[in-house]
Amino acid sequence: MSTGPPAPGIPPWQQYLLAVVRGEHRGAGPALIRALLGGAAAGYRAALESYLLCCRLGLLAVARAGVPVVSVGNLTVGGTGKTSAVMAIARQLAGAGLAPGVLSRGYGGGQGGIVSDGKQVLMPAAQSGDEPWLLAGQLPGVPVVVGKDRRRSAALAVGLGARSLVLDDGFQYWRLHKDLEVVLVDALNPFDNGRVLPAGLLREPIGHLYRAHAVWVTHADLVPEAVRGRIAQTVRQVQPALEVGFTWHQPQRLHTFGAGETLEPGTLAGRRVLALSSIGNPLAFERTLQGLGAQPVPARFPDHHRYRPTDLEAVAAQAGQVGAELVVTTEKDAVRLPAWPGPLPLWVLGVEMMSLAGGPPLLSEGLLGSMR
Secondary structure (H helix, E strand, C coil): CCCCCCCCCCCHHHHHHHHHHCCCCCCHHHHHHHHHHHHHHHHHHHHHHHHHHHHHCCCCCCECCCCCEEEEEECECCCCCHHHHHHHHHHHHHHCCCCEEEEECCCCCCCCEEEECCCCECCCHHHHCHHHHHHHHHCCCCCEEECCCHHHHHHHHHHCCCCEEEEECCCCCCCECCCEEEEEEECCCCCCCCCECCCCCECCCHHHHHHCCEEEEECHHHCCHHHHHHHHHHHHHHCCCCEEEEEEEEEEEEEECCCCCEECHHHHCCCEEEEEECCCCHHHHHHHHHHCCCEEEEEECCCCCCCCHHHHHHHHHHHHHCCCCEEEEEHHHHHCCCCCCCCCCEEEEEEEEEECCCCCCCCCHHHHHHHC
16 A cells, blocks of 8 residues: 655654655665664664553553543544544534543643533643644533543543543554544545654554544545545455545635635635645645645645744745735644634634544444443
8 A cells, every 4th residue: 555645744853854764765764764764663663562461461450430431542643633533523423412521631731620610711822732723722611631641631621521532643642541542544645654753744543543432534535436446445444344434624714814704615716825734734725625636735834833924924924925916724733723814814614523424434333332
């Protein structure tokens, strides 16, 4: 299976290393780098397996939240659409009367705390991180708690009335018992080169999907059906009975930055736009814009980049140089933007995860029933 495009949204030196481990650079220097990274990857995998064994043997304490926990995670480094998946699952749990709370690690550390108590947002985005802040805004009535220690976060959320929990980015978090594991696989680069960090982008070997209850293949609309079939085949070689769903990110909202004027996403059709992003998978964002009929020109920054006024001045200059009519960014990026210098307008596109079969992606009745 093709490893897909180089992982965008990360610094150039990391891009170079990825190209080296994929065999795109030849010679003695790249060969030495591959050997060193391969050795480091073997050490990483041995440490990972040892840690998991300790958890299975009960040598490391695994806390229970006292309520059902659904984990949303992935195998690879980079953006697979976890925020949208967390949102979809939280809404399904709420509809089933399970009163969810969301637990997020946040980004960049910090002490953590309550982002939303389910009634109001209590923490600024600069403190909580862009993704938890977005979840708090999009999930009224759902407590959102951020912090490295998800056991403590779980206790806080339950104290706020949560009767179930959604653990954001939880596949590699083993100190909290999880009732369901939902793993996201990005159709654009599902398993990279098949090797674990730092020789590839896998956080865990593909075989660790044995722990999953469901796999959602995200951005599935951006690849041919044959590619989707090969991904599903790879997954089911690990666990034949594993539920596999295919999702896409449907444009739902378009509004002007700051002023908040609402527009139809179809307004972008036929327009040359500068696609501004600092997310894990900017390629998916750019292809979404293409799907709306726009002509995007990439303006990529590293994932979770904290924009400075000088960054936006450079972006505005680039937009003029490439003949763009306007600049479009993601909702995650908009949270981190300072004042927009113009003169071209800046629009913000919001998406939601949907099943290719129609409607939002859902946990099956069997999996949902196992939580009750």
